[in-house]
Amino acid sequence: MRHARIIxxxxxxxIDIDTNDRITTSGxxxxxxxxxxxxxxxxxxxxxxxxxxxxxxxxxxxxxELSFEPPKEPLVFIKHANTLTGHRQVSYRPDxxxxxxxxxxxxxxxxxxxxxxxxxxxxxxxxGYTVCNDFAIRDYLENYYRxxxxxxxxDSLLPMGxxxxxxxxxxxxxxxxxxxxxxxxxxxxxxxxxxxxxVPFLVEYLSKIMTLNPGDMIATGTPHxxxxxxxxxxxxxxxxxxxxxxxRIVSEKEYYGDKY
Amino acid sequence: MTANTLVHSKLICxxxxxxxxxxxxxxxxxxxxxxxxxxxxxLYYKPRNTWNVDGAEVEWAKDxxxxxxxxxxxxxxxxxxxxxxxxxxxxxxxxDYVRGYTIVxxxxxxxxxxxxxxxKGKCLDTSAPVGPEVVPADTIANPDxxxxxxxxxxxQKSAIALADMKRSVAELISTISWIMTLQPGEIIAVGFxxxxxxxxxxxxxxxxxxxxxxxxxxxxxx
Numbered sequence: 001m002r003h004a005r006i007i008x009x010x011x012x013x014x015i016d017i018d019t020n021d022r023i024t025t026s027g028x029x030x031x032x033x034x035x036x037x038x039x040x041x042x043x044x045x046x047x048x049x050x051x052x053x054x055x056x057x058x059x060x061x062x063x064x065e066l067s068f069e070p071p072k073e074p075l076v077f078i079k080h081a082n083t084l085t086g087h088r089q090v091s092y093r094p095d096x097x098x099x100x101x102x103x104x105x106x107x108x109x110x111x112x113x114x115x116x117x118x119x120x121x122x123x124x125x126x127x128g129y130t131v132c133n134d135f136a137i138r139d140y141l142e143n144y145y146r147x148x149x150x151x152x153x154x155d156s157l158l159p160m161g162x163x164x165x166x167x168x169x170x171x172x173x174x175x176x177x178x179x180x181x182x183x184x185x186x187x188x189x190x191x192x193x194x195x196x197x198x199v200p201f202l203v204e205y206l207s208k209i210m211t212l213n214p215g216d217m218i219a220t221g222t223p224h225x226x227x228x229x230x231x232x233x234x235x236x237x238x239x240x241x242x243x244x245x246x247x248r249i250v251s252e253k254e255y256y257g258d259k260y
Numbered sequence: 261m262t263a264n265t266l267v268h269s270k271l272i273c274x275x276x277x278x279x280x281x282x283x284x285x286x287x288x289x290x291x292x293x294x295x296x297x298x299x300x301x302x303l304y305y306k307p308r309n310t311w312n313v314d315g316a317e318v319e320w321a322k323d324x325x326x327x328x329x330x331x332x333x334x335x336x337x338x339x340x341x342x343x344x345x346x347x348x349x350x351x352x353x354x355x356d357y358v359r360g361y362t363i364v365x366x367x368x369x370x371x372x373x374x375x376x377x378x379x380k381g382k383c384l385d386t387s388a389p390v391g392p393e394v395v396p397a398d399t400i401a402n403p404d405x406x407x408x409x410x411x412x413x414x415x416q417k418s419a420i421a422l423a424d425m426k427r428s429v430a431e432l433i434s435t436i437s438w439i440m441t442l443q444p445g446e447i448i449a450v451g452f453x454x455x456x457x458x459x460x461x462x463x464x465x466x467x468x469x470x471x472x473x474x475x476x477x478x479x480x481x482x
Contacts, residue, residue, distance in 0.1 A: 148300070
């Protein structure tokens with residue numbers, strides 16, 4: 001089963017989507033609308049977002065691309081809900097920068113609380129998976145708590161969704177094709193099998209430091225192939241058997257409007 | 261996660277805002293991996309598992325083998341509580357968005373460097389007490405004139421005047437609000453003394469700001 005949050009017909013709804021793409025609300029109502037309908041506004045799929053962990057350099061080829069040695073220990077940083085936006089929504093590109101890139105990532109959504117979780121038990125704590133696009137503004141990198149909040153924690157720069165797929169519906173999360181298309185052209189083509197630290201490792205690692213809670217999310221890093229994004233570009237991040245996440249880039253002025 | 265925490269949604273801390281600390285580290289910051297001193301506020305989050313309240317125990321941390329860590333340290337800061345949605349505000353108007361002030365203690369492992377996000381050192385369960393209450397903004401004439409003191413077992417260990425911070429409260433609110441939109445109840449801890457105070461199991465730690473209150477916590481594991 002897949003789970004999402006949408007606005008439809010003026011209502012904010014928690015929905016389930018079955019294998020026939022039939023949509024049912026949490027109240028049991030069946031919605032007569034197709035998944036690709038423009039009448040659906042997709043919200044970030046985690047209803048009460050908790051701590052969002054993101055991994056830097058978790059694919060060896062991406063580390064090489066950015067001239068880094070692959071890490072011996074996970075490079076983890078934290079983001080917050082202000083960064084989240086939904087499928088087919090917009091993200092903004094700040095003015096006067098040189099390099100903003102997407103990062104297509106598998107996200108593990110935590111379903112129950114735990115501390116000191118063992119690797120062999122880790123999957124019991126994962127409710128399901130979704131896809132995120134962890135945009136970065138590389139111009140703003142400074143070597144302090146790198147990647148710092150100015151690079152990674154900006155409003156709208158973490159599109160996520162459209163839905164969460166139940167864990168048990170994904171046969172082998174460690175062997176899924178991951179692709180990114182910019183304006184229809186594939187720019188990133190990798191596999192979750194190339195992760196340095198896999199989901200069970202990350203659950204064990206993080207839960208040794210801190211309690212994980214339902215609604216926490218672990219964004220697991222991106223492979224080689226990041227390119228610059230410009231206003232007007234459309235980027236689609238896809239992980240097979242999970243979902244495809246589409247985002248349009250707009251200018252800072254278009255995004256902030258009166259606040260520009 | 262502790263119930264009744266004063267924090268809503270996020271607790272942002274500002275590191276390296278102590279002018280004397282920055283001066284002491286200037287040589288280090290010109291070398292690898294930093295290569296140059298910071299040009300922007302250095303920010304980190306204390307996530308929700310860290311949030312705690314006045315009077316509560318702070319857990320003594322364990323290492324990856326499950327043994328008690330050798331050392332922990334504490335800093336304390338003025339906590340600025342946001343009162344309404346704060347998006348891209350100027351320094352001049354920044355304080356108009358403040359609902360009130362509180363105190364934030366930040367219990368951590370001793371800091372080894374500022375290069376990578378210090379998840380292991382700073383995300384410890386119950387390590388961010390906030391309180392004892394939120395005093396209304398209009399009771400504090402000038403937040404940059406306050407002094408934050410730390411007492412451990414009734415002995416004063418640290419005092420830092422916010423006047424000695426590189427960036428003022430208003431400047432920080434403004435700068436952060438251009439990175440991210442802040443929501444009511446979110447808190448910014450505006451800066452800590454560079455020298456964190458070492459603590460040990462069973463210690464009683466009191467962080468005090470005159471006019472804001474005293475936040476008292478004890479360390480577990482005694």
